[in-house]
Amino acid sequence: MSTRKSELTRAAARLFAEKGYHGTSVGDLADALGVQKGSLYSHIEAKADLLWEIAWEGAETFHAALDAVPDEGPVVERIREALRAHLRVVAEQLDIATVFVREWRYLEGERRERFVTERRRYEERFRALFKEGRELGELRTDLDDATAALLVLSAANWAYTWLWPGSNTDDLADRFTALLVDGMRGYASW
Amino acid sequence: MSTRKSELTRAAARLFAEKGYHGTSVGDLADALGVQKGSLYSHIEAKADLLWEIAWEGAETFHAALDAVPDEGPVVERIREALRAHLRVVAEQLDIATVFVREWRYLEGERRERFVTERRRYEERFRALFKEGRELGELRTDLDDATAALLVLSAANWAYTWLWPGSNTDDLADRFTALLVDGMRGYASW
DNA sequence: TCCCCTTCCGAACGATCGTTAGCCTCCGGA
């Protein structure tokens, strides 16, 4: 893939994240590259292609980050690593993450379905960790694992609104994990 | 305010939530009312007015729900009630909540600033609960209250994506609260 | 030297955008 094409994709990610997909015109994209809008069609067939490429790249990036989490060892550690991995991607690829979380819904047709499937699979991978933790007894056996997973996924999916590129995401992920594991009250009060 | 005007606002909330503000045309709104698009301008001066009205109504609704939470009594109970109040609004006014959480950013100028101020104030009200809980010793004294608040606010802000109108939001809020208070590991393992 | 490939230009396309205007109809109150 040529350099110019990837410049376009990067600019599109930035503008889609900033102004939304429908709020960004092909003219805006052309301006970002210092080029006439007609010229962009040497690189793409349609504006919708850009949205698809960015959203799909996001899916691949998040899945790849999760792949690096071992599938054995203490569950709490793996949850911590999974959250670290996710937040790291958000902070390092904020534009792509934003499109992945918020703008994907403007995908149409078969692409939309493919994306949704992949997104659901990603969330399932998270959920499985909590379920496993409960079943193995590493988390409390009466844990409502679906609710726990929902809480973590909410933090993960909302992160693009408050994370900024320089954040120490590992530290943040650890604090979230510690909080979820030990609770807000702690042993001191009981 | 006439009935017709409120019908328009309701339809706009639904369409903005479904297709996004920029993804919804004035023609779409007119279709929803079974009317020509020019006719809408008997009720509004501009499309942007609708976005403002809906977003602001959302702000008022969420604040009003939080107003019903007592400002004394056990902090954990008040956090629970605050979360209940929030989730209830989301489930009962899903379209408005969606605009409040996601579409507000297409507001422009002074309206945008006013909205952001009000939104920040809402989140501050949540944060204050956790801070108070820690300071009063009702939550663990070494609690990272900012992180705890962020976790709850993430769940609250993300809820519009998975809550559906018939959900038992009180029950859900209680499960979130219990999880946060007691943690995922529980006394059994320590 | 020639040729191809990438990249861009400039101009234009039809479609759709949000908004305005003038006119008409209907209905409730004076």
Added chain:
DNA sequence: TCCGGAGGCTAACGATCGTTCGGAAGGGGA
């Protein structure tokens, strides 16, 4: 009975939308 205002219609406005097209510049490989 008349009047006024609310609400809707039709038609059109200029602007902007995403996209197409023919041509041309430029550079690298043969």
